[in-house]
Amino acid sequence: xxxxxxxxxxxxxxxxxxxxxxxxxxxxxxxxxxxxxxxxxxxxxxxxxxxxxxxxxxxxxxxxxxxxxxxxxxxxxxxxxxxxxxxxxxxxxxxxxxxxxxxxxxxx
Amino acid sequence: xxxxxxxxxxxxxxxxxxxxxxxxxxxxxxxxxxxxxxxxxxxxxxxxxxxxxxxxxxxxxxxxxxxxxxxxxxxxxxxxxxxxxxxxxxxxxxxxxxxxxxxxxxxxxxxxxxxxxxxxxxxxxxxxxxxxxxxxxxxxxxxxxxxxxxxxxxxxxxxxxxxxxxxxxxxxxxxxxxxxxxxxxxxxxxxxxxxxxxxxxxxxxxxxxxxxxxxxxxxxxxxxxxxxxxxxxxxxxxxxxxxxxxxxxxxxxxxxxxxxxxxxxxxxxxxxxxxxxxxxxxxxxxxxxxxxxxxxxxxxxxxxxxxxxxxxxxxxxxxxxxxxxxxxxxxxxxxxxxxxxxxxxxxxxxxxxxxxxxxxxxxxxxxxxxxxxxxxxxxxxxxxxxxxxxxxxxxxxxxxxxxxxxxxxxxxxxxxxxxxxxxxxxxxxxxxxxxxxxxxxxxxxxxxxxxxxxxxxxxxxxxxxxxxxxxxxxxxxxxxxxxxxxxxxxxxxxxxxxxxxxxxxxxxxxxxxxxxxxxxxxxxxxxxxxxxxxxxxxxxxxxxxxxxxxxxxxxxxxxxxxxxxxxxxxxxxxxxxxxxxxxxxxxxxxxxxxxxxxxxxxxxxxxxxxxxxxxxxxxxxxxxxxxxxxxxxxxxxxxxxxxxxxxxxxxxxxxxxxxxxxxxxxxxxxxxxxxxxxxxxxxxxxxxxxxxxxxxxxxxxxxxxxxxxxxxxxxxxxxxxxxxxxxxxxxxxxxxxxxxxxxxxxxxxxxxxxxxxxxxxxxxxxxxxxxxxxxxxxxxxxxxxxxxxxxxxxxxxxxxxxxxxxxxxxxxxxxxxxxxxxxxxxxxxxxxxxxxxxxxxxxxxxxxxxxxxxxxxxxxxxxxxxxxxxxxxx
Numbered sequence: 001x002x003x004x005x006x007x008x009x010x011x012x013x014x015x016x017x018x019x020x021x022x023x024x025x026x027x028x029x030x031x032x033x034x035x036x037x038x039x040x041x042x043x044x045x046x047x048x049x050x051x052x053x054x055x056x057x058x059x060x061x062x063x064x065x066x067x068x069x070x071x072x073x074x075x076x077x078x079x080x081x082x083x084x085x086x087x088x089x090x091x092x093x094x095x096x097x098x099x100x101x102x103x104x105x106x107x108x
Numbered sequence: 109x110x111x112x113x114x115x116x117x118x119x120x121x122x123x124x125x126x127x128x129x130x131x132x133x134x135x136x137x138x139x140x141x142x143x144x145x146x147x148x149x150x151x152x153x154x155x156x157x158x159x160x161x162x163x164x165x166x167x168x169x170x171x172x173x174x175x176x177x178x179x180x181x182x183x184x185x186x187x188x189x190x191x192x193x194x195x196x197x198x199x200x201x202x203x204x205x206x207x208x209x210x211x212x213x214x215x216x217x218x219x220x221x222x223x224x225x226x227x228x229x230x231x232x233x234x235x236x237x238x239x240x241x242x243x244x245x246x247x248x249x250x251x252x253x254x255x256x257x258x259x260x261x262x263x264x265x266x267x268x269x270x271x272x273x274x275x276x277x278x279x280x281x282x283x284x285x286x287x288x289x290x291x292x293x294x295x296x297x298x299x300x301x302x303x304x305x306x307x308x309x310x311x312x313x314x315x316x317x318x319x320x321x322x323x324x325x326x327x328x329x330x331x332x333x334x335x336x337x338x339x340x341x342x343x344x345x346x347x348x349x350x351x352x353x354x355x356x357x358x359x360x361x362x363x364x365x366x367x368x369x370x371x372x373x374x375x376x377x378x379x380x381x382x383x384x385x386x387x388x389x390x391x392x393x394x395x396x397x398x399x400x401x402x403x404x405x406x407x408x409x410x411x412x413x414x415x416x417x418x419x420x421x422x423x424x425x426x427x428x429x430x431x432x433x434x435x436x437x438x439x440x441x442x443x444x445x446x447x448x449x450x451x452x453x454x455x456x457x458x459x460x461x462x463x464x465x466x467x468x469x470x471x472x473x474x475x476x477x478x479x480x481x482x483x484x485x486x487x488x489x490x491x492x493x494x495x496x497x498x499x500x501x502x503x504x505x506x507x508x509x510x511x512x513x514x515x516x517x518x519x520x521x522x523x524x525x526x527x528x529x530x531x532x533x534x535x536x537x538x539x540x541x542x543x544x545x546x547x548x549x550x551x552x553x554x555x556x557x558x559x560x561x562x563x564x565x566x567x568x569x570x571x572x573x574x575x576x577x578x579x580x581x582x583x584x585x586x587x588x589x590x591x592x593x594x595x596x597x598x599x600x601x602x603x604x605x606x607x608x609x610x611x612x613x614x615x616x617x618x619x620x621x622x623x624x625x626x627x628x629x630x631x632x633x634x635x636x637x638x639x640x641x642x643x644x645x646x647x648x649x650x651x652x653x654x655x656x657x658x659x660x661x662x663x664x665x666x667x668x669x670x671x672x673x674x675x676x677x678x679x680x681x682x683x684x685x686x687x688x689x690x691x692x693x694x695x696x697x698x699x700x701x702x703x704x705x706x707x708x709x710x711x712x713x714x715x716x717x718x719x720x721x722x723x724x725x726x727x728x729x730x731x732x733x734x735x736x737x738x739x740x741x742x743x744x745x746x747x748x749x750x751x752x753x754x755x756x757x758x759x760x761x762x763x764x765x766x767x768x769x770x771x772x773x774x775x776x777x778x779x780x781x782x783x784x785x786x787x788x789x790x791x792x793x794x795x796x797x798x799x800x801x802x803x804x805x806x807x808x809x810x811x812x813x814x815x816x817x818x819x820x821x822x823x824x825x826x827x828x829x830x831x832x833x834x835x836x837x838x839x840x841x842x843x844x845x846x847x848x849x850x851x852x853x854x855x856x857x858x859x860x861x862x863x864x865x866x867x868x869x870x871x872x873x874x875x876x877x878x879x880x881x882x883x884x885x886x887x888x889x890x891x892x893x894x895x896x897x898x899x900x901x902x903x904x905x906x907x908x909x910x911x912x913x914x915x916x917x918x919x920x921x922x923x924x925x926x927x928x929x930x931x932x933x934x935x936x937x938x939x940x941x942x943x944x945x946x947x948x949x950x951x952x953x954x955x956x957x958x959x960x961x962x963x964x965x966x967x968x969x970x971x972x973x974x975x976x977x978x979x980x981x982x
Contacts, residue, residue: 023136069134069135073132
């Protein structure tokens with residue numbers, strides 16, 4: 001299985017956490033929150049699109065709201081293979097960090 | 109609070125792409141916009157939004173262009189494929205549109221030429237001619253005159269600061285002589301700021317000073333060439349010889365380019381008015397109108413305001429003259445006529461110099477051009493919708509694979525544009541080939557120079573694009589509406605509404621065609637009537653030789669006997685005016701038995717002995733002019749019947765009554781039957797024919813026998829050269845001059861015939877295409893019918909019936925319209941044909957015959973075909 005990039009990982013996590021509200025703007029806010037950086041809107045469209053193409057995400061249209069000029073939201077949700085990819089990423093993380101925390105805390 | 113992003117930016121973004129993903133993205137943008145706006149203010153939000161435009165637009169636009177181009181390539185490919193596949197339809201469409209476009213462009217060129225008259229003068233848009241209404245002075249059906257007094261121009265300029273330049277001119281025809289070269293030429297007698305008002309190209313001389321010297325003369329380039337060849341003519345002298353024999357020597361002060369053909373007046377030389385015999389007198393006589401006055405107003409002046417000052421001007425100067433003191437009710441009312449209007453809008457003006465334009469013809473031709481083009485467009489629409497079934501599968505497949513309606517409309521419109529562009533290529537070659545012929549037909553010099561102008565090509569291309577879009581729009585609308593599911597299940601039938609519309613269009617085409625046909629028949633009949641009607645004057649075989657040589661007229665009796673010696677000369681006479689157009693009129697009063705107040709306006713024509721006999725004018729009472737009764741001291745008069753009521757006599761009473769006209773006292777010796785001495789547009793007016801031996805006449809009339817025209821003319825010319833060596837020999841046949849008067853009508857008739865023919869051809873082409881299609885559709889039905897025993901006649905009538913109904917219906921609609929239009933045109937003629945039902949029957953039958961022949965070609969073919977061929981596929 002191909003490993004997720006950091007951005008992809010964050011986005012998938014954000015989508016999972018946001019559940020029904022998982023569309024571009026809340027996702028962006030979530031990312032800002034997690035990483036304490038300013039993500040541009042364009043900067044998340046590309047990974048979202050890529051993830052959807054790879055089958056980790058699927059999207060559906062939801063109701064439109066007036067502040068969107070009457071336009072629909074595109075709500076993303078994780079597919080089983082998306083969850084699998086996250087799980088794999090977590091495992092890899094676990095494996096690679098095992099034993100390291102002591103070192104890290106020791107240094108600080 | 110307004111939370112909306114900038115309108116323009118939003119519009120740009122939303123135009124870029126149409127899919128759902130993009131729409132939600134725009135939604136995101138808008139939401140984010142309001143988020144930034146709340147946090148950082150409107151300016152920042154706007155800036156952010158525009159940034160998105162800059163960021164996304166280029167790639168999206170390229171994407172869009174890429175796909176449009178590749179789709180368009182596909183459309184073109186399909187268009188050419190279906191063109192090739194159905195050659196006869198393609199031919200009908202392209203050929204029909206080509207004819208339509210040719211007519212349209214040719215007429216467009218003609219109209220553009222008509223509208224270009226006099227616009228070459230620098231200030232033509234603010235130059236006006238002063239014209240006048242003379243109340244009570246009705247002449248040839250109008251009280252309006254183009255002529256004004258000599259003093260008008262200079263006085264207007266002196267009194268009104270808004271008059272920038274003012275000039276006048278009169279027309280003249282004199283001999284110009286240099287050494288032994290003599291030419292009889294048309295020229296202008298001008299004064300004032302002539303060359304400031306009218307702009308010409310100068311080859312030599314100074315436009316500001318050329319006309320100031322009373323003895324100056326300005327030649328056109330052609331005239332200078334004729335008189336001096338390649339020598340520099342400036343400073344040389346020319347003798348100007350008037351009809352009276354008076355000779356004036358003029359010095360050449362300028363040479364200008366020949367005036368453009370699209371000028372309402374033409375000339376070969378210009379002289380200063382101050383040397384003309386009555387100059388001083390005319391300058392002080394405000395009741396004499398003999399020149400054309402032009403003024404250019406300055407840029408700030410308003411025509412309307414200036415026109416309001418003209419009555420005051422007339423009161424100050426014109427009302428003060430002796431004539432208007434005693435006839436105040438006749439004081440003229442002046443108006444300003446724009447220079448650019450003169451060519452087309454002067455038919456109500458008397459003495460308008462040689463203009464043959466008429467705004468009504470411009471309108472009429474525009475309508476005909478549009479109509480013919482529409483008929484051709486309708487063909488395209490009809491054939492494409494009729495054939496929609498054959499293309500339905502394609503539409504279905506395209507729709508199923510994701511084409512939306514606008515894509516399909518685009519496709520069918522581009523297909524029509526392709527056809528119209530192909531036809532413009534065909535049309536352009538027809539136009540190039542026929543432009544000179546067409547120019548001759550309309551009597552205008554339309555040169556091939558237009559092909560070099562981008563305006564012409566712009567106009568032509570725009571027209572054809574427009575035609576493509578117009579004729580493609582309905583098929584596009586119709587075809588793109590088809591439902592893919594139904595098409596692919598083969599459940600599409602030509603809808604009722606579609607057939608109705610097609611029939612409606614066919615009826616429209618044929619209605620127009622029949623109206624045009626009725627029009628041409630009526631015009632033809634009226635022209636034939638003009639040509640052959642007995643005007644009461646025998647015009648055949650009479651030659652009128654025009655000469656102003658006073659020495660010849662002094663020896664007229666000798667000339668006459670010399671001419672009579674020739675074997676082919678039957679009789680010789682003379683007259684002051686062209687016998688087919690005697691337009692001089694006078695006012696008489698004080699005839700025997702009248703009271704002092706009584707006045708009669710009467711046309712007057714001085715003639716010589718033998719005039720009545722030569723032209724076979726019928727005498728209804730008294731006698732003709734007779735040399736044996738002739739007395740030097742008293743004039744002999746004839747009057748026509750139309751003059752009798754005004755004079756208050758019966759024809760017998762009139763004989764021997766004393767009478768005076770143009771200062772000649774005399775008696776009435778006879779009454780002639782009314783004959784047309786003006787044009788057939790007018791009722792016959794009162795006329796007196798005066799025997800005048802003491803005047804110099806203008807025309808020598810010779811009646812000839814024999815058939816060798818060339819020899820006759822050569823022999824006459826030899827005799828005239830003998831008596832009048834320095835004067836050019838100019839002659840015309842009376843019947844030619846007569847027909848010349850109706851030149852514009854004859855022209856109209858010819859053009860009308862051509863256009864009617866074209867309309868008929870295009871409409872028939874369309875009908876042919878439609879018939880072919882319908883017949884093809886019913887091949888199987890016909891096969892079955894034949895198997896079951898139907899004979900050829902039944903098959904033909906089955907197929908023809910539907911079309912025949914349409915043509916008959918068109919006729920029923922067209923007849924009243926045609927009647928109305930024809931009646932309207934005929935109103936102009938005082939002497940005209942009656943509209944007879946036969947005209948309409950002929951037009952109707954002819955159209956029906958043509959339509960039947962067109963439709964039958966296909967139906968006979970189908971009817972004769974072996975039913976096996978059409979049924980074997982089952």
